[in-house]
Amino acid sequence: MRMIISGGGTGGHIYPAITIAKEVAKLAKNSEILFVGTKHGLEADIVPKEGFNFATIEVRGLERRLSWQNVRTIISTIGSVWSSAKIIKDFKPDVVIGTGGYVCGPVLLAASLLKIPTLIQEQNVIPGITNKILARFVDKIAVGYAEAERCFGRYKPQQIVFTGNPIRPEVMSATRQEGQLALQLDANKLTLLVVGGSRGARSINNAMLDVYQHFAGSQRIQILHVTGQNEYNSIVGNIKQSGIDISNAGNIIIKPYLYNMPLALGAADLAVFRAGAVGLAELTARGIPAILIPYPYAAENHQEFNARALEKQGAAVVIADKELTGAKLTKTIETLLNNPAMLSDMAKKSRELGRPQAAEAIARLALGLIKPQRKR
Numbered sequence: 157m158r159m160i161i162s163g164g165g166t167g168g169h170i171y172p173a174i175t176i177a178k179e180v181a182k183l184a185k186n187s188e189i190l191f192v193g194t195k196h197g198l199e200a201d202i203v204p205k206e207g208f209n210f211a212t213i214e215v216r217g218l219e220r221r222l223s224w225q226n227v228r229t230i231i232s233t234i235g236s237v238w239s240s241a242k243i244i245k246d247f248k249p250d251v252v253i254g255t256g257g258y259v260c261g262p263v264l265l266a267a268s269l270l271k272i273p274t275l276i277q278e279q280n281v282i283p284g285i286t287n288k289i290l291a292r293f294v295d296k297i298a299v300g301y302a303e304a305e306r307c308f309g310r311y312k313p314q315q316i317v318f319t320g321n322p323i324r325p326e327v328m329s330a331t332r333q334e335g336q337l338a339l340q341l342d343a344n345k346l347t348l349l350v351v352g353g354s355r356g357a358r359s360i361n362n363a364m365l366d367v368y369q370h371f372a373g374s375q376r377i378q379i380l381h382v383t384g385q386n387e388y389n390s391i392v393g394n395i396k397q398s399g400i401d402i403s404n405a406g407n408i409i410i411k412p413y414l415y416n417m418p419l420a421l422g423a424a425d426l427a428v429f430r431a432g433a434v435g436l437a438e439l440t441a442r443g444i445p446a447i448l449i450p451y452p453y454a455a456e457n458h459q460e461f462n463a464r465a466l467e468k469q470g471a472a473v474v475i476a477d478k479e480l481t482g483a484k485l486t487k488t489i490e491t492l493l494n495n496p497a498m499l500s501d502m503a504k505k506s507r508e509l510g511r512p513q514a515a516e517a518i519a520r521l522a523l524g525l526i527k528p529q530r531k532r
């Protein structure tokens with residue numbers, strides 16, 4: 157069985173691709189998998205580390221308005237469909253999967269034109285523009301949220317399947333002790349995990365300054381804060397300037413990026429997160445209560461919809477980015493930590509939303525598309 161999988165730009169598109177690919181490899185014997193991304197996306201860093209063969213195409217994203225830039229992008233997209241078709245003809249996949257991000261547009265389009273079975277996976281409540289366009293061409297759409305079905309509503313209903321979002325198996329298997337050990341956390345303190353999505357979030361990073369003023373040196377709580385690669389130096393500088401000595405506080409760990417996020421999730425008692433769909437799938441699979449601050453500029457404000465889906469079920473508290481202040485974040489964290497009954501109720505409700513079997517369901521759906529004469 158040969159499969160091409162494509163998705164890129166941010167962790168929210170890349171990790172689903174990696175997870176589905178690994179699940180397909182587990183289910184189908186002798187599988188050969190090729191990942192297609194761009195040279196510049198986060199995938200160029202993450203995918204080879206995960207041991208997949210990685211091919212690249214040149215492709216640009218469309219702006220969400222009429223512009224000359226878009227005309228140029230469309231012309232260059234024709235070139236990327238051509239290079240995708242070449243990769244597909246050389247690799248001869250039995251099925252092609254896309255997990256979003258503009259790189260998978262030309263790849264899936266080329267596959268569909270070459271009559272190769274295709275599947276896309278949409279992580280968000282409101283689908284991204286690439287997947288909306290691709291929906292017209294592909295055989296199956298696996299959606300992370302039931303609500304997303306409505307947005308793809310005018311396509312054939314049998315084309316759309318609600319699977320949930322795929323999460324890495326290690327997210328489920330990591331234990332609290334393993335997480336504490338790997339991240340050098342204190343087993344006697346509660347752990348607050350702060351992550352602004354795969355690229356970090358400046359407004360959360362800034363609000364954290366007050367949180368540090370309040371909790372630095374606390375014997376009750378420790379903070380693991382992932383700033384995003386680009387933000388790391390400035391946030392560490394700001395903390396220093398505000399007079400907090402991280403190395404002496406004994407309860408603050410700051411990282412630019414975590415390659416072992418499943419272990420951090422294993423140790424977390426409470427999370428402060430953006431509302432990227434995969435991050436939320438991971439939180440709910442583990443049942444981690446969360447304070448969510450949706451990124452307000454996400455396309456069609458989709459993070460807000462993702463976050464409200466959890467809030468509606470009582471699994472999370474939402475703070476709008478424009479209302480986020482250090483004082484408000486500190487108070488919300490304090491309120492939750494001082495209320496164990498509320499925390500455990502949120503944890504239970506969060507777990508009820510989790511769909512740890514999603515990756516397997518998507519992999520089976522993809523394998524089911526392979527034409528019988530091509531099954532090997």
Ligand SMILES: CC(=O)N[C@H]1[C@@H](OP(=O)(O)OP(=O)(O)OC[C@H]2O[C@@H](n3ccc(=O)[nH]c3=O)[C@H](O)[C@@H]2O)O[C@H](CO)[C@@H](O)[C@@H]1O
Binds near residue numbers: 415
């Ligand atoms: C700004 C924007 O438009 N972001 C989108 C992007 O988010 P983003 O890439 O931030 O997405 P998610 O929160 O969905 O997923 C992040 C993934 O990266 C992992 N991770 C993150 C940080 C880290 O240090 N280490 C690590 O491994 C997380 O565990 C998770 O698996 O894709 C998501 C899924 O389509 C969307 O819902 C988000 O709205």
